[in-house]
Amino acid sequence: MDFKAQQNKYTYSSRHAAPAWMDFMRKIVPYQQINHAGDIGCGGGIYTKALAELGIPLVTGVDSSAVMLEAAAENCQKEQGVQFHKGDALATGLENASCDLILERALIHHLPNLQPCFSEAYRLLRPGGTLLIQDRTPEDCLLPGSPExxxxxxxxxFPKLAEIETSRRHTSENVLENLKNCGFHTLEQHTLWEVRHVHETKEKLLAGLRARLGRSILHTLKDDELEELVLYIDDCITTERDIVERDRWTIWKARK
Structure with a gap:
């Protein structure tokens, strides 16, 4: 998916962070002690906004796409203490030791080499600061299909999608090794089932799939293949209303 294309502007800004994610953050991060958080690879600002809603006084969202940053600014226009900055995950342009918390959600699967990204996060964090990485491992992705x-x-x-997905996902061992190599310590690994969306009807779910809304991997399918997938899912799901869709994520926590 082209994250810099105007037609994809609102692809990653229409959801809200799930209550389970907010509760998890309250348990794992001493957010009351955080004055400045950076959301690297912020996309449409969904989690930038969530960090502000936790009560963090200043949150800076960073993304390399000007289009995404426009959507993020619109998404967060009512939030106090939120700002956005155009920059790359490997070179954000933010000051040294300027953040107490760095969040990198759904970012690292876009990066073949993790060390430059983690080194940049290390540079941004103050001593004792926390890095949170949220992404899917190959095992998270390949869980069996279900209405959830x-x-x-x-x-x-489409087995070819599984090949694409696993080829771009990092194993937990690789993530942890790179964190250690960049100087991080007190490493933790957690699993979170996060509600992606509650689909009021199956038809709305199918419409979202046809629009490839928030699902970058579907952009690798041709239009006729996408329709084949939608019809396949239509047959697999017999529930017609209130479909609660969840994704399993792995979250790594590290300290500087």
Whole structure:
């Protein structure tokens, strides 16, 4: 998916962070002690906004796409203490030791080499600061499909998508090794089932799939393949209303 294309501007700004994610953050991060958080690879600002809603006084969202940053600014226009900056995850342009918390959610699977990204996060953090990485491992992605785990149906219908997905996902061992190599310590690993969306009807779910809304991997399918996938999922899901879709994520926590 082209994150810099105007037609994709609102692809990653229409959701809200799930209550389970907010509760998890309250448990794992001493947010009351955080004065400045950086959301690296912020996209449409969904989690930039969530960090502000936790009560962090200053949150800076960083993304390399001007289009995404426009959507993020619109998404967060009512939040106090939120600002955005155009920059790359490997070279954000932010000051040394300027953040107490760095969040990198759904970022690292876009990066073949993790060390430059983690080194940049280390540079941005103050001593004792926390880095949170949230992404999916190959094991997270390839869980069986169900009405709760829609993503699993993608790979049953099109095994080639499973190959694409696993090739761009980092193993937990690789993440932890790179964190250590960059100087981080007190490493933790957690699993979180996060509600992606509650689809009021199956038709709305299918419409979202046809629009490839917030699902970058579907952009690798041709239009006729996408329709084949939608019809396949239509057959697999018999529930017509209130479909609660969840994704399993791995979250790594590290300290500087």
């Amino acid at each position: 785990h829609i993503r699993g149906y993608f790979f049953t219908c």
